[in-house]
Amino acid sequence: MYDTLSASRFESATILITVMDETVSLEETVRIVLRDVKDRVAEFLIVVCKRTTPEAMATVERLSKSLGSLVRVHIQTLPFLGGAIREGFDLARGSHVVMMASDLETDPNEVKNLIANAETHPSAIITTSRWRAGTTFEGYSKIKLVCNWIFQKIFATLYCVRLSDMTFGYRIFPTKLVQSIRWEELRHAFLFETLVKPLRLGVEIIEIPCVWKARPEGRSWNSFFLNFVYFRTGLRTRFASRKSILKPAYRHREAGGLI
Numbered sequence: 001m002y003d004t005l006s007a008s009r010f011e012s013a014t015i016l017i018t019v020m021d022e023t024v025s026l027e028e029t030v031r032i033v034l035r036d037v038k039d040r041v042a043e044f045l046i047v048v049c050k051r052t053t054p055e056a057m058a059t060v061e062r063l064s065k066s067l068g069s070l071v072r073v074h075i076q077t078l079p080f081l082g083g084a085i086r087e088g089f090d091l092a093r094g095s096h097v098v099m100m101a102s103d104l105e106t107d108p109n110e111v112k113n114l115i116a117n118a119e120t121h122p123s124a125i126i127t128t129s130r131w132r133a134g135t136t137f138e139g140y141s142k143i144k145l146v147c148n149w150i151f152q153k154i155f156a157t158l159y160c161v162r163l164s165d166m167t168f169g170y171r172i173f174p175t176k177l178v179q180s181i182r183w184e185e186l187r188h189a190f191l192f193e194t195l196v197k198p199l200r201l202g203v204e205i206i207e208i209p210c211v212w213k214a215r216p217e218g219r220s221w222n223s224f225f226l227n228f229v230y231f232r233t234g235l236r237t238r239f240a241s242r243k244s245i246l247k248p249a250y251r252h253r254e255a256g257g258l259i
Contacts, residue, residue, distance in 0.1 A: 005177045005180045007095050007176060007177075008122060008123070009095070009119075010095055010096055011094065012041065012042035012094040012096070013037070013042060013095075013097065013098050013115055014043050014092035014094035014098070015041055015043070015111070016047070016085065016089070016097050017029065017045070017101070017102045018085065019046055019059075020053070020056065021055070021056050021217070022102040022217060024216075025104045026056070026102040028108070030067075032108040032111070033111050036111060037115050040115050042094035043071070043094065044067070044070060044072070045088050046063070047074050047085070047088050048060060048075055049076045060073055074087060078186060080187045080188075081187060082186040082187055082190025082191075082193075085194075086186075092179070095122075096122070096172050096174055097178060098115075099170065099171050099173070100169075101170075101215075103216075103217065105212060106170040106210075107210060107211060110210050117172075118172045121206055123174060123204065125171055125172070125173050125195070125206070126206050127168070127171040127207055128165070128168055128170040128207070129165035129209055130210060130211070130212040131152065131164035132207065132210075137212050147227075148167070151230065152167070158238055159234075161205070163205060163207055166192060167192050167230065168212070173194070178194070181197050181245060181247065182245060182246060182247045189227075189230045193237065200242055
C-alpha cells in the first residue's frame with residue numbers, strides 16, 4: 001500500500017533529539033549511541049528552541065564542536081514538541097530516523113536494537129514498549145500507570161492490533177515514510193500520531209521491549225490534562241481516509257491502494 005514510501009534497505013540513521021534543559025543526560029545519550037552504533041549513524045539532528053536553556057545550548061555547542069559534521073543543530077519554528085519533531089522529520093538525511101528524547105527516559109542503550117531490527121525489516125516501524133513482558137516503569141505514578149494501561153487496551157482494540165504501547169515516543173521509522181505523512185499534532189499527542197497514522201496506512205509495526213525510567217534531570221513539559229488530546233487523535237485518525245493521511249504531493253503515488 002505504501003511501497004513507494006518505504007525503504008528497501010537500511011543505510012544509516014538520523015538520531016533526532018529535542019533539547020530543552022538537558023545537559024548531562026544529553027551528553028550521555030550521544031555517548032552511548034556513538035559507543036554502540038557510530039558506523040550506522042548519519043547524523044545527530046538536535047532540535048532546539050527559544051526556550052532551550054543557556055546551559056543546554058552550551059552542551060549542544062560543545063557536542064557540535066567535538067563531533068563536527070556528525071551534529072546538525074536546528075532551531076524550530078513550529079511550536080511545542082510535536083512541531084520540533086515534525087521539522088526534524090523533514091530535515092532527516094538518513095534512510096531511517098530514530099525519534100528519542102535527550103533526558104534518558106528513552107534508554108539510549110536500545111538504539112542498537114532499534115537499528116538491528118530496522119536492518120532486518122527496513123520498511124517497518126520498530127517501536128519500543130514499556131508493557132512487554134520483562135519490562136518495567138520506574139518512577140511512574142500509579143494513577144498514570146493505570147490510565148496508560150487502559151488507554152493502550154482501548155486503542156489496540158480499536159485498531160485491531162496486538163501492540164502493548166502505542167504512546168511511547170521511542171521509535172525508528174523509514175525516513176521517506178515520515179516525510180510523506182500529513183502530520184497535524186503539535187504537542188505530545190504527536191507521539192501517538194506517529195504510530196496511528198502509519199497503522200492506518202497499513203505499515204508493519206514491530207514492537208520490542210524497553211525499560212522506562214523517570215528522567216534524572218530537567219522537567220516534563222506535558223500537562224496531565226493534555227493527555228486527553230490523545231483520544232481525539234486516535235479516534236480521528238482511525239476513521240480518516242487513508243488518502244487524507246498523506247501530503248498532497250504523495251497521494252497520487254499511492255492512489256491505487258488508498259481509500
